[in-house]
Each structure stands twice: as structure tokens, then as C-alpha cells.
Amino acid sequence: LHGGGAVMAETRSTCPYCGVGCGVLIAHEGGQITGVRGDPDHPANHGRLCTKGSNLHLTATPVVLQHQRLRDPQRRATRGATPEPLSWDTAQREIAERLLAIRAAHGPQAIGVYVSGQLLTEDYQAFNQLARAVIGTPHIDSNSRLCMSSAVVGYKQTLGVDAPPCSYEDIELADCVLISGANPAWAHPILFRRLEAARAARPGHRLIVIDPRRTETAELADLHLQLRPGTDVALCHGLLHAMLQRGWTNASFMAEHTEGFEALRAEVMAWPPARAAEVCGVPEADLWQAAEWFATAPASLSLYCQGLNQSRNGTANNAALIHLHLATGQIGRPGAGPFSLTGQPNAMGGRETGTMASLLPGHRDPANAEHRAEIAQLWGVPELPTARGYTAVEMFDAAARGEIRALWIVCTNPAQSLPDQARVREALQRCELVIVQEAFAHTATARFADYLLPAATWGEKEGTVTNSERRISRVRAAVPPAGEARPDWRIACDVAALIDAGLGRAPRLVADGPEALWRTHRDATRGRDLDISGLSWDVLDRDGPQQWPYVEAATPRLYTQHRFATPSGRARFQPVPALPPADALGPDYPVALTTSRLRDQWHGMSRSGTVPGLFAHEGQPWLRLNPADAPRYALADGALAGGTLAGGTLTDGALVRVQSRRGEAVLPLRLDAQVLPGSADIAMHWGDEFLGAQLGVNGLTQPAACPDSRQPELKFSAVRLSAADLP
Ligand code: SF4
Structure with missing residues (x-):
């Protein structure tokens, strides 16, 4: 019992932020949430929480409840x-x-x-x-x-139904983990902690990261394939081509448990590793290495998220990655399978x-x-x-x-x-x-x-x-x-x-x-x-x-008998072409803009933005460019000259106008070696109130969508950059 006779209690619940789904224990007293801690009994997080989760109680303080919550119709x-x-x-x-x-x-x-x-x-x-x-x-x-609608259709097209076949414990059981278009170090932090622990406990563990940015996740990788934005299908086809050429595929698995490879063969053979490496902008040797590690590891797991899904090729990106599992038999076993991560x-x-x-x-x-x-x-x-x-x-x-x-x-x-x-x-x-x-x-x-x-x-x-x-x-x-x-x-x-x-x-x-x-x-x-x-x-x-499924008991892993949910029971290869992004780069719009996530913010910040401490990690929007691009953009036509040059190089904080075919925004520049030269990056969370524009970050992005999943291509917008004056 505490002051006034109110009883302090804990209620078991689930974190409302990301798709990891961590268990939380909510401390409350007198009808007021007073604290939160990780649920030690929840199998997703075993008591751990990331920064967002551990600050949840601060989204329910009396000040937030009074001034930031909608309280009446x-x-x-x-x-x-x-x-x-x-x-x-x-x-x-x-x-x-x-x-x-x-x-x-x-x-x-x-x-x-x-x-x-x-x-x-x-x-x-x-x-x-x-x-x-x-x-x-x-x-x-x-x-x-x-x-995640591209992940839905990707699973249905290849495995027959929309069902992620793996469990989090597969992260601990995999010998090789391939992460494509995801930055779990920031977006799914508790899974990343599990991955770090697995690597420490498993000698010879291989981590391959495919991402245009050198993210915190990529920093941990044994191999980072820093591909050009929008070239994911070409890279997967190149990896499969390499596996076929070196005999790293699992012919008996393909013969007994899959169908449709012949319809895909021509697409894959059009992407020899040398060509795929050139188009994707990665070293060919790295592509060969990734193919060998993935195909020959006792158990290979892939984790993927918005980088694959938010694309006009979203379904094709998913299918092309799942093909790697089907061609090598890396599915339906502990530590093996394609595992889409959900954001929400x-x-x-x-x-x-x-x-x-x-x-x-x-x-x-x-x-x-x-x-x-x-x-x-x-x-x-x-x-x-x-x-x-x-x-x-x-x-x-x-x-x-x-x-x-x-x-x-x-x-x-x-x-x-x-x-x-x-x-x-x-x-x-x-x-x-x-x-x-x-x-x-x-x-x-x-x-x-x-x-x-x-x-x-x-x-x-x-x-x-x-x-x-x-x-x-x-x-x-x-x-x-x-x-x-x-x-x-x-x-x-x-x-x-x-x-x-x-x-x-x-x-x-x-x-x-x-x-x-x-x-x-x-x-x-x-x-x-x-x-x-x-x-x-x-x-x-x-x-x-x-x-799920749960008829008499829970099901940790699907397809363990290698019988898939298609009419024939076989998993299906799909003849997916490698199409370019919908928003074409050209002289007028030469820069590929991607959007990304911050470690301590969530979506449009409706909830996470109520906690001042969560801005400590990053307190404002930035346009991020690779330092190598600073002289290029500044000196090519002088567009960014004038108060923004120091010793011939653009400096952090220079105001840049970013224009796409749909809208524009003004942001301060941050030079960041994580960003691939030729591209630019803005965190997706910032609304119009944070930008020098009528619209938020998505004033720039485009509605073109994957024809199968109808998921829009939020990860690729062609933009141009120019100097911006202070308002
Ligand atoms: Fe919440 Fe963090 Fe767990 Fe995601 S990883 S569910 S944000 S505590």
C-alpha cells in the first residue's frame, strides 16, 4: 500500500510499437501508469526492452494525458x-x-x-x-x-499462403543470416540483441547485410553488399546464378519440393554475377562470397523488411529472395527460412x-x-x-x-x-x-x-x-x-x-x-x-x-515436412523480372532519395514524439549525403555554392532544398558516410511541422506501387538538390 491507500500493481501486456511484440509489465498506482519493464516470461524479449519500449510509461504521464491526448469527441x-x-x-x-x-x-x-x-x-x-x-x-x-503487403503476396506466390514460416529462435539457430532491406539494430532492436548474442555464441557464424546504407546493422556484418537502391531483384538473380554455376544449389530438394524453376531460368541466366555486380554496384567477389555462404551453411535464415517491400518491385523482391531458400533447401529446418519482419x-x-x-x-x-x-x-x-x-x-x-x-x-x-x-x-x-x-x-x-x-x-x-x-x-x-x-x-x-x-x-x-x-x-x-x-x-x-496455427498446440515452425500450401504441395519459383524504379533518375532529378527509420522514434511520432528524451538520439530532420558527393553537387553547377562552402566542400548544416516531381522540402545537410554516393536519405518520421515546407517527408515520395501488392515505392524517389536560403 502506498500513499492514499492506492495499491501499486503490475499488469502484463505487450509493447505497442514494433512487430517484435515484446512483453511488458506495466506498473500502475491509483489509475496512473508509473513505470514499465520487460516481461521476463515473454518469449520474444525475455525481459529486455529497447529505448522506445522502456520509455512507454512516459507516453502516459499526466501532462501527456491532459495536453496531448484526444480526450473528448x-x-x-x-x-x-x-x-x-x-x-x-x-x-x-x-x-x-x-x-x-x-x-x-x-x-x-x-x-x-x-x-x-x-x-x-x-x-x-x-x-x-x-x-x-x-x-x-x-x-x-x-x-x-x-x-508489408509485398511480403504477403511474396509468401502467397511462392509458398502458397501468407505465413512467415520461422520463429525468433531461428535467429539463434542459424549459421548464416542474410538481412536485406532491414536495419534491425534500430528498427527491431530486441531481435538485433538476439542476433548479436547468437553471433558471439556461434563460432563461424556469417552475417550478410544487403542495404544501400551502411547502417548499424551493416556495421556488424561479415559482408555488406551496398547495392544501388532499386536493384534488389538483379542482386538475388545474380546470387542464384552464382549458386547454379558453382553447383551450390540443392538439386534433390528442388526436384522433390519445388516447381516452376524452368519459367524462371531465363531470367536468372540473364544475370551472371559480373553483370549483377555491375548493375547493383557491388564487388563481384562479394556477390560470389555471399552466394557461397548462404548456400553452403548448414542453416541459412533471411530477415527482410521495408527495403524490399516498399518498392514497385515489392513482390518480385520478396519472391527473388525466397527463391534462394527454395534453390538451396534452406527452409523448414531449425535456423533456416525466409522471415519477413513486420513493422507495426x-x-x-x-x-x-x-x-x-x-x-x-x-x-x-x-x-x-x-x-x-x-x-x-x-x-x-x-x-x-x-x-x-x-x-x-x-x-x-x-x-x-x-x-x-x-x-x-x-x-x-x-x-x-x-x-x-x-x-x-x-x-x-x-x-x-x-x-x-x-x-x-x-x-x-x-x-x-x-x-x-x-x-x-x-x-x-x-x-x-x-x-x-x-x-x-x-x-x-x-x-x-x-x-x-x-x-x-x-x-x-x-x-x-x-x-x-x-x-x-x-x-x-x-x-x-x-x-x-x-x-x-x-x-x-x-x-x-x-x-x-x-x-x-x-x-x-x-x-x-x-x-499459430494452434489446433492442439502451438506451431513454432512451418513446412517442416517440406510440404507447402500450394495445390501441388510444392513451393513455386516465380518468373520475376528485374524492373527499374518507377521514378526515373535523369538530368533533372539525378539523386535517389531513400527514407529510413530512427532508433528512438516510431512512424509519425504521434506517440514517441510525446517523450522529450526520445529526441536525444536525433533531435531534428537532416538530409544525409555521402561526403564524397558534397564537392560533386556543390561544384558541378554551383547550385549549392553561396554560404554553404567551406574550403570548397559543403558543410554540415547547410540548408538544402530537396525537390521531387511531386513536392519539395528544405532541410539542413548532414554529411554521412553511411549513405551511398549518388543517393540521399531522410528519416521518414518528420511531419510538416519539422520541415521548411507545407508537407512532411512524404511530400517528396511517390505513389507508384507494386502491381501485385499495391504497396507504394516509398523507398525510391528521384530528387534534385539546390541551395536554400534561410526563411
Ligand atoms: Fe517495443 Fe522495442 Fe520490443 Fe519493438 S523491440 S516491441 S519497440 S520494446
Whole structure:
């Protein structure tokens, strides 16, 4: 007992930041979160936390709760006006009436719902039913579209279903780890700690890193292939070519467990190592070395993330990397397999519940009439929408055209995170109705809202999340929600009831709590590859986090019998071409801009930006260039001359105007040898309030997307640089 008789207690939950999914113990006293520590019993982190996780309690201080949280439902009389508080009853009634009016005038397809990988599985379930079964629109998508939809399609095309086959313990069991397009030292720090420990304990361990930047992860590598941005498929084809040429492939595995290689052969043979090395800008000897280490190690694991996914070649990048595993038999064994890392804490839950335009619950396909009928029956509705739903970029583009007239945006900040911000903000401006459901009041998207609905957040709500290794963990409430905030699932259910009443029909979304929604989700997985029919909240509470599929027990590793989820049971090679990035470099836009992540910030900083200490690592945005490029840009046409030269060389802090074909920003320069010459880098977190521009970093990036996954190419934008004057 402490002062006032309040009891200090700890509540077991899960970190709300990245897809590692670390267990946390939330200390609280008198309804106030007072501390956090790593859960020693959670299998993802065994008690450890990174800087973001260990500062979580500081996102729930009284100051943050009072001044940075959205605490009341609010309504703007007109766009640009100051929002005024109103009651939940009034807000929900007005929202239901306005949605019904738009639905009546323009059809259900005039309404789009845009959700988030931050949501809990139960929230996803509620919003999926609200959109597809109650409103009747196919246009529901998640911001996970921006981070892992290419991994989804890559797995489906090659292994048959969207299921990362590995476990975190494979990091400790691998003899060779290949990391491509990921910087876990900063973005997945607890996994990186596990990798460091594995290397120390395993003599002869090999680490290969493929990344245009010499990141902290690359610094640890035995071999860093610093490829040119956008050349990932060429590099993988070159590696496979080398393996074939030297006889490092596993012919019997290929013959017995794969199909389709002949259709790929011509593509691979077009990339002899010398050509691949030249196009990718890496030493040929390094390419040969990487091929040998990966193919001949007893167990090889690959870890990959946004560098592969955020590309117009996103699916091809994934498939080309998975080919290396299929050609060498490096899959389905301890320490071996292709392992996509998820960025968000519950991107996996969105995939499982099918809360994306391209998915239905239980890894079903919305284009499949049988699948739609199965879900309609499960949800107790006559049918689901048949039209193809718009994916993230398409949804906002449809709004900018006036086709989508209402957007309900849940727990995400598209006015900062989507590419081609000018177009996105045009869309928000044009919409008749913008509902923003958020925990934090200060997002760029909130400025466009007609209604702001306060959402409960970490430490305040109950449910589950699934991390990168298919492990489902409980999220628990330690304290009541801030102000009038409510759980996301409840807001969806309440408005759904009003819409159904307005349509004069029985309620289509009835749930007495998050566990009921979870059970509906569970029922949709029965008999599917992700079957969790043997799992319950009671089992999770009793036995702790569990990996799917779970019928009688958890499944740590998939494909151990080398039988894949395709009709033939064989894994499939895909004939993927190596296409150049969509945004062409040329004399006008000669520099390849990539975006990256900082160690101590998270996405658009809605949460991490409330903790002053997290700015200590990096306190402002920089445009990073390789020092070798400073004289090149400065002296080629003098564009960066004038106050920015010291001894003929650009100096740190010089202001640089960065222009792409879509927008511009002004940033101070930081010379950084991590950056590949000829390219530039900006951390992706910074919004317009931090830049000398109307738009944030994504004012520069482009909406061109992978044709299979519809994931936009956020990792490559052609830009030009010029001197900028102080405002
Ligand atoms: Fe949270 Fe990810 Fe850090 Fe773990 S590694 S504490 S899940 S941010």
C-alpha cells in the first residue's frame, strides 16, 4: 500500500510499437501508469526492452494525458474551425446519419474505411464487419499496405499462403543470416540483441547485410553488399546464378519440393554475377562470397523488411529472395527460412482478420465467391460486397476524384504517412465527411477531421496482437482510458448499431466485448492454414503467448515436412523480372532519395514524439549525403555554392532544398558516410511541422506501387538538390 491507500500493481501486456511484440509489465498506482519493464516470461524479449519500449510509461504521464491526448469527441462546424467538444451520443448519432445520407445518395462504395497496424485484432474484426457487413463497402484497407503487403503476396506466390514460416529462435539457430532491406539494430532492436548474442555464441557464424546504407546493422556484418537502391531483384538473380554455376544449389530438394524453376531460368541466366555486380554496384567477389555462404551453411535464415517491400518491385523482391531458400533447401529446418519482419505491432492481425482490401478473414480472397459466402454466413449477413476494394493509395485517389465522399480514419495518420502528400491532402479536403478516430490530438490528419473520436490506447484496452513470428499475445488494460476515450472496437460497434437501426434492420455487428470479437475471428480460421480453433483467451492467460496455427498446440515452425500450401504441395519459383524504379533518375532529378527509420522514434511520432528524451538520439530532420558527393553537387553547377562552402566542400548544416516531381522540402545537410554516393536519405518520421515546407517527408515520395501488392515505392524517389536560403 502506498500513499492514499492506492495499491501499486503490475499488469502484463505487450509493447505497442514494433512487430517484435515484446512483453511488458506495466506498473500502475491509483489509475496512473508509473513505470514499465520487460516481461521476463515473454518469449520474444525475455525481459529486455529497447529505448522506445522502456520509455512507454512516459507516453502516459499526466501532462501527456491532459495536453496531448484526444480526450473528448469533437466536431468542427466548418473545415479549419476550432473543433468543439460534444457528447458521444450526439457525435455517434450525427456520424451515423451522415454516413447513411452519403450511402443513400451515392451508394455504400462512396464510403472508405482506413485502419491501422496499431489496432488490436478485436478492433480490426469490428471495423471489418462495420465496413463490409454493415455499411456494405469493399473499400477498407490498412496502413499495413505501406509496410508489408509485398511480403504477403511474396509468401502467397511462392509458398502458397501468407505465413512467415520461422520463429525468433531461428535467429539463434542459424549459421548464416542474410538481412536485406532491414536495419534491425534500430528498427527491431530486441531481435538485433538476439542476433548479436547468437553471433558471439556461434563460432563461424556469417552475417550478410544487403542495404544501400551502411547502417548499424551493416556495421556488424561479415559482408555488406551496398547495392544501388532499386536493384534488389538483379542482386538475388545474380546470387542464384552464382549458386547454379558453382553447383551450390540443392538439386534433390528442388526436384522433390519445388516447381516452376524452368519459367524462371531465363531470367536468372540473364544475370551472371559480373553483370549483377555491375548493375547493383557491388564487388563481384562479394556477390560470389555471399552466394557461397548462404548456400553452403548448414542453416541459412533471411530477415527482410521495408527495403524490399516498399518498392514497385515489392513482390518480385520478396519472391527473388525466397527463391534462394527454395534453390538451396534452406527452409523448414531449425535456423533456416525466409522471415519477413513486420513493422507495426499488429500488422499480422490485420492480415489474419482480412481487414485489408485484398483479403478476407482467415486468409481468404475477396475475389472468391465461395470465400465471400463463407464469411457472410459466419457473420450472419446475406452477402459481402463483390467489387474489388481500393487499397490505401487508391482509396485516397478515389477521394481526390470525388468518388469516395466519406473517410473514416482509425488510429493512423495518412496526411503524413501516405506518399504524394499533396494528393492525399487534396483528397481529405474534398471529402464531404472525414472522421478521425485517434488517441493523440496533434496528428496532421486530425486537422482535416469533421469529427474527432477519442480512442483508448496502450495501457487502457484489452485484446490481442500477433507479432512477426505468428505469436499471439494478450494486450491488457492497466488503467482507465484518458478522458472520455473508448476502445476502438466499441466505437465501431456503437455506430454500426445506429446505422443498422437507420436502415430498419436487425443489428449486424453485435459484440459484448473484445473477447466475443476475437472468437468470431477464431471461428473464421477453422480449417484454414492459420487455424487457431484450439486457442482461447483462457489459454493465452494460462499458458502465455502462442504461435499459430494452434489446433492442439502451438506451431513454432512451418513446412517442416517440406510440404507447402500450394495445390501441388510444392513451393513455386516465380518468373520475376528485374524492373527499374518507377521514378526515373535523369538530368533533372539525378539523386535517389531513400527514407529510413530512427532508433528512438516510431512512424509519425504521434506517440514517441510525446517523450522529450526520445529526441536525444536525433533531435531534428537532416538530409544525409555521402561526403564524397558534397564537392560533386556543390561544384558541378554551383547550385549549392553561396554560404554553404567551406574550403570548397559543403558543410554540415547547410540548408538544402530537396525537390521531387511531386513536392519539395528544405532541410539542413548532414554529411554521412553511411549513405551511398549518388543517393540521399531522410528519416521518414518528420511531419510538416519539422520541415521548411507545407508537407512532411512524404511530400517528396511517390505513389507508384507494386502491381501485385499495391504497396507504394516509398523507398525510391528521384530528387534534385539546390541551395536554400534561410526563411
Ligand atoms: Fe517495443 Fe519493438 Fe522495442 Fe520490443 S523491440 S520494446 S516491441 S519497440
